[in-house]
Amino acid sequence: MANIRLEHVYKSYGEQQVLADVSLEIDDGEMFALLGPSGSGKTTLLRLIAGLEAPSAGKVIFNNADFTHVSAQRRKAIIVFQDYALFPHLTVWQNIAFGLRAGGVPRVALESKVHDILGLVHLKDRQHSLPGELSGGQKQRVALARACVLEPRVLLLDEPFSNLDTGLRQSMRDFVAALQERLRFTCILVTHDKEEAFMMSRRVAVIVDSRLQQVDTPEAIFTQPLTKKLSDFLGEANYLDGRVQGGNFYCALGIFAVNAPDSANAVGRFRWDQLALTREAGPHQGRVAAKSYAGKATYYTVTIERGHTLNVFSARHDFFVGEEIFLEVLPSAVNVY
Amino acid sequence: MRFPRLRAIIFYSFLFATSAPVLSLVVLTVSAAWRYPSLLPTVFSWRYLVSVLAQDRRTAEALINSTLIAALTTALTLLLAVPAAKALGLYQFRGRQAVKLLVLLPLMVPGITVTMGMHLTLIHLGLAGSIAGVVVVHTVFTLPYATRVLINVFELVGEKYEKQAAMLGASPRMILTDVTLPMIMPGLLSAAIMSFIVSFSQYITTFFIGGGRILTVPLLLVPHLQSGEIQVAAVYSLLFIMSTLASIALMEGIVRKFYKGAYFLQT
């Protein structure tokens, strides 16, 4: 277990910059999520922490010791790969014992460790099976056991749930969360799924276009993304042009207090769920232009005065296309870029 | 990175061992005299090259025969192998394994056994001593290679593109010329090249089935090898390598001309 610190990490392949100036601190025993679109550099960051790549510049620090040039073999920063990468010719037991044998753990200690972890991941009855004979969820548990049995300094989960069916995905998330709770490893979860990141960790770092955009609680990232790039990645938001003057943002939807310097050309972010439709008279009149039903909510496209078109995410399904309605902004922070 | 020097030595001596002998062969063809302890020929001359390539009429005959036989063998091989490889690569059917085994078996059975076994049949069919007979025997030995490559290609490409083309309204003919052929072209090319080389290299099969009437480059080469005329043998060897390379280049060139710029050539 370890506290992990990245200091001004850069990584480029030839001309192409993959990571730029990433600094980050992850606490001992924390379940930390690294969120970003595919190609953002988050997997590279994971590989840098594991020592499978060396940074072009910057430092990787484990427990205040510089690990930047420590080889992958000695880092004990274990990745659970997206496709699990179980050794196909080794049994479940042999797969789990592999790292212990590589580290020269004596036979007796090795057997008891493998035995314990097999119990923890509920795979005792499959210990002699080959990976090809296992289901997706079982393979994942073998991969987790293979990593956890080494008592890693940090456990790195690379998109661990993306190969699983929806139902299994949720139960594996619970399983991993419980395992982490119990073993208290420092754990970094890499994912492109914002809900997964928000649900599984208390702190989330978002990387977009090679750069760290924000490190914060899920709530803060969801409601107050600091950059436009991050906001774009999160999606499901309307943008309205306006201006900032004396701490207020002036736009078609009204005047909102914001924490931003004065600017003549500002863009305000209004999440789809931050707007609400109502039949009672409100400040903004509009008309439903389109509607699409999505189960737990319905998406409406609404046109308001001066031709602005806004998307609204509503729990009410009863507005109809063409209906004259009123739009209100729910009390919540507005972000300006 | 341990022993980087040792590994470099191993690799480069391997490269040397594969390529240097060919170079020394070239030197041999232009040497008229090469007395014993000398490391390089004592007299350089075009004599052997000229006498073998230009003055011996049989050389041209052998070259034409070899090329013709190899080309016909390649054509027959592809004609038989492509449809079969498609069935074996794409469809599950009863007897699939047996057919696969049948095609690959000539790799396991000694060539001389098959040749001698076929000798009688071909005599009865009146094909012994003819180009056609030689082509048929060569094809038995080229089919395993070609079919194996093509099965792999069909497995890789799958049936989905053909199905998509059919759904888009393409006729069977258009599917063949615009979808299937371009997609399997890399495999088709390597199958063709392999067939050509295997046929071009045949000695004992041509010797038996040709019955002395069909002269090919290997048949010209072997007697000189047996009588120790190493320079003449070297000239034929060089002719051999050059014509093989030229044929490969020609086949690649044709494919690239008709399917130019296609990404699939890189697969």
Added chain:
Amino acid sequence: MQEKSPLLKSCGKNTSCAGRLYATWRPYILVAPLVTFMGLTFVLALGSAVLQSLGFVPGAAANVLTLRFYREVLLESDFLTSLSYTIYIALVATLLSNLLGVMVAFVMLSMGQRPKWQRLLYQVPIVIPHLVVIVLVFHLFSQTGVASRLAYWLGCITHPNQFPLLVFDRLGIGIVLVYLYKQVPFATMIVAGTLENISARFKEVAYNLGAGRLQLCTQILLPLLMPTILSVFLITFAFTFGAFEVPFLIGTPAWNTLPVKAFFYYMRPDLTYRASSMVINVLITVISLGFAIAYGHILALIQRQTEGGER
């Protein structure tokens, strides 16, 4: 659309009836030309070889089915010598070429991606026919060859007679050299391809779990490479075991390999010797196929361990 007549249910449109029939028979139609061809050539040839080995030789004096020729050939004094010589050469050539091929493949892997010209250069021998390689070995390793001259200049020998006999020799060194030149690059090419794939997939995982180079090689790469090595071994062994030209042209006159022996029998004017020739041919074929079957079993065993795995 909801209601379908029984006829429609079973057949759909008229054309799809034919279509379905075609779909069932399509694979057979596609393989038919190849199977017919192989039947008329290869299978018939094997049948003819077996028949002739049983004494049914058209044109020869007696045409009775008999096992006499098998007995005669097997009891011949030099049959066992030929058999062991053939196996010896095949085994030495195959083991050495596989060993060297695997070694070079590992060396190449550790040296990283080689430039294209180097990859083309080492594959040159694969397209050079055996006959030409014989010329090369002759030129390089005969008693007056390049190697002998080098030995002279290095002061190892003073006369070509002192250079060891490497061509036409009893140990079959010349033959093995020909096979090595052809087969080491072949083994390297096939093994290197698989090795790159395996390594790309599992190297980082093994390092990540704390394994060293040696463990990666012995516990992951080699076991996963085994089916490939075995395939290459079988293909090269079957080829060298049944090959005629190389031992015929640069083998020792003292002993013949089985294919060469079969050839000499076949070429005798007395046609009854063709039966003996075919006996040897049948025996070589049976031994080769025996190896192939054994290989199949071993491969199945290994593949239960590997390919039964992922993908």
